[in-house]
Amino acid sequence: MEEYVLSLVENPLAVLIAFGVLGAVCLILFIWNICLTSRQGKIADEVEEFMGSDFAGLNLEKMFVDFIKQSRTVDKQEQEILAKMSEVEERLTYIIQRVGVVRYNPFPEVGGDMSFSIALLDNTFSGFVITGIYTRQGSFTYLKPVRKGKGDEKDSRYRLSKEEMDAVDRAIASH
16 A cells, blocks of 8 residues: 555656546536536425425325325215215105196086196105095095005095096106
8 A cells, every 4th residue: 555655656647637537526526416406406396386385394294194084084974975875865765756737627517627636656656646626516625545656456435536547647757
């Protein structure tokens, strides 16, 4: 090692070349450092532009963890909403959704279509028919059950008239 140091002292041109090479390497590293610093500033500006000024200085990892927690909460709420929707859809099957109306004149001596039959049915075609009969002596109202689009065949008190069946048919076709 001593011989190497002595050879450098004896040859000043070698020392000068060594310092020149070291200076060039330092200059290249300095320029490279300036380029990297400039690029880092551009990236920081792009991140701030992307994230907005509201997020400046926030921890991205914490933000992502918070977003994942919110996403899980939203997923849980979505499942609850879907379950409630299924329950509501099931209930909707049994509410009145179909309506059919027929106006008619059952007695030729009474003028106009003053009598009516209104069928109110759910999606299973069950419900009831309200019939109003108008005569010169008075007005009468009847209510008859309907099951699966038909009157109660077993009970003769609730057999549907032609006009009541027309109202049921209109109700079935109304949806």
